[in-house]
Structures are given as structure tokens and as C-alpha cells.
């Protein structure tokens with residue numbers, strides 16, 4: 001049975017129309033003119049226990065709004081949502097006892113308290129048995145390298161330290177489900193990697209189901225098999241990351257180093273591939289999956305010429321996803 005099940009979920013915000021200038025602002029105070037922002041506009045999906053799913057989309061797509069509904073912070077305008085057996089905003093107290101959430105943009109810890117005291121307060125709030133708390137803290141302290149700043153007030157932490165403390169705080173009560181909204185935002189590569197390893201660990205070793213939003217596609221490539229892509233509040237894609245690349249991945253490239261004496265004179269062109277670079281004996285071909293396979297191209301070339309070395313370059317996921325955002329490649333024709 002699914003751990004999260006979302007059906008035709010909507011969240012609309014009424015926003016007062018902005019007027020420019022002082023006169024406009026004064027008029028705006030007395031006017032009821034407003035526009036409707038469809039932040040989430042009819043989304044359906046389900047997540048199975050133990051999955052680690054990437055929830056992607058450009059700025060303003062509706063990701064955080066979805067996560068806020070999933071964590072019970074916002075009440076949907078319409079639609080159904082069942083998560084871990086609860087309707088999040090209706091049964092908030094029992095629900096939050098079994099979930100964890102990290103919103104990368106802000107901390108859930110007490111600003112003026114040392115990290116350890118914040119964590120102890122959470123132990124009390126969530127009624128985590130003493131032994132479990134001690135055991136979990138020891139494990140997370142090591143994996144997240146919390147030791148050096150456990151006694152530092154949260155307000156004095158660096159961004160990377162604060163994020164690690166927040167992630168620890170979200171997991172001390174052993175939730176079944178973890179929602180992460182940009183947990184690697186603004187972090188350096190080392191800090192990002194540490195957080196990725198930790199997310200993978202708690203998903204694999206502890207079986208925690210994770211829903212993750214991020215703008216860092218390395219996070220996605222390293223962590224998620226399944227991704228959902230949303231834009232303008234609608235789901236554009238829900239499926240395997242690998243399939244996304246196969247379908248929308250653009251062209252691949254074959255880099256060939258010909259034996260010197262194949263000579264500059266040779267034509268070297270092949271049906272189904274285009275030469276995009278030529279530098280002495282090195283030639284770069286671009287080819288689409290629909291016209292020729294890499295092995296087909298390689299056997300054609302090696303039947304005709306002597307080859308010293310070759311390599312295939314796959315289009316990177318960043319390009320693929322950018323193309324989807326820009327061209328809205330996945331958009332179905334409206335009916």
C-alpha cells in the first residue's frame with residue numbers, strides 16, 4: 001500500500017494586485033482586486049514505502065507549496081491527500097510525530113540555544129525514549145559530524161552546520177517519512193556530499209521514505225531513481241530518471257581518434273551522424289538514438305578506417321531537464 005497518496009490536489013492563493021506609485025498603493029488598500037495564483041493545480045501521485053523520490057521544477061513551480069501541504073503546514077484548496085495513514089492538516093499532532101521535515105531556507109531549531117539543547121527539547125516534545133535518543137544521537141553525530149558544534153548556539157552556526165543540525169533534528173524521533181525541501185541549498189561540494197550520503201544511509205539502512213526537492217541535479221543523479229517534475233503547479237513527468245534521459249536526452253557524441261595516416265583527406269562522414277568538431281586525427285560525431293546506436297556507428301567507422309581510440313559522451317541530465325523546463329517538452333496538448 002502507498003505511504004503517500006495524492007489525488008487532484010490544488011492550492012490556490014489570492015494575491016492582491018500590485019499597484020505602482022503612492023496613489024496606486026493607497027487605492028490598493030481599499031480595493032478588493034486580486035489575482036489567483038494556482039500554485040498547485042491538480043496534482044496526483046503516490047509514493048511507496050522505502051522510495052526516495054526527487055520532486056523537481058523551476059522556481060515558483062509549486063514544490064514547496066506541495067511539501068507544505070504534505071507536512072500539514074498548509075490546507076489544500078481542494079483534492080485528497082493521505083500520508084502515512086493521516087490527513088496531515090487534520091491530524092497534525094499524531095501525524096508530525098511520525099514524519100520529519102527540513103525546509104532548507106529556514107531552521108526549525110531554537111535560534112539562541114546550543115544545538116544539543118535544541119535536540120534535547122525535541123526529545124521531550126516527541127517523547128523519544130531516553131535510550132533511543134542516545135543511540136540515534138550517537139549515530140547521527142558521527143555520520144553528520146556534529147561533534148564540533150553541538151554546544152554552539154544555532155545562530156552562530158555556518159549554513160552547512162545548521163543544515164546538518166536540522167537534518168539530525170528531523171530524524172531523532174525515527175520518522176517513517178522525511179520531507180526535504182532544498183537540503184543542500186548554498187552548501188559547498190563537500191558539505192553537499194556529506195548530506196547526500198546521510199540521506200542515502202537513512203533511506204537504505206533505516207527504510208525511511210524520502211521526498212526531496214532540489215535545484216542541484218547532482219543530488220538527484222546520486223540519490224533518486226524516480227523523479228517527478230512539476231511546473232506551473234502541474235505534474236509534467238513522473239517516472240524513472242534513466243527513462244527521462246532516454247526520451248529527452250538530446251544527442252550523444254562519439255569522440256574518435258583516427259590513426260594518423262587516415263589523413264585529413266578522407267571524408268570520414270557517416271550516415272546518421274554529423275561531424276561537429278574536427279581537429280587533426282580527432283573527430284567528434286553527434287548522433288541521435290533514433291537514427292543510429294553507438295555500437296552501430298562504431299562498427300561502421302571501424303570497418304572503414306583504422307581507429308586509435310574512442311569514447312561516447314552522454315548528454316548530461318542538467319541539459320535534459322533544462323530542455324524540459326524551457327521547451328515544456330512533456331506538456332500534453334490541452335483538451
Ligand SMILES: Nc1ncnc2c1ncn2[C@@H]1O[C@H](COP(=O)(O)OP(=O)(O)OP(=O)(O)O)[C@@H](O)[C@H]1O
Pocket residue numbers: 013014015037038039057058059060061062063064065066
Ligand atoms: N503564501 C503565498 N501567498 C501567495 N502566493 C504564494 C504563497 N506561497 C507560494 N505562492 C506562490 O505560489 C507559487 C509556487 O510557489 P512555491 O514556493 O511552491 O514554488 P517552488 O517550486 O518551491 O519554487 P522555488 O524553487 O523558488 O523554491 C509561486 O508563484 C509563489 O509566488
Ligand SMILES: [Mg+2]
Pocket residue numbers: 063064065181
Ligand atoms: Mg521552494
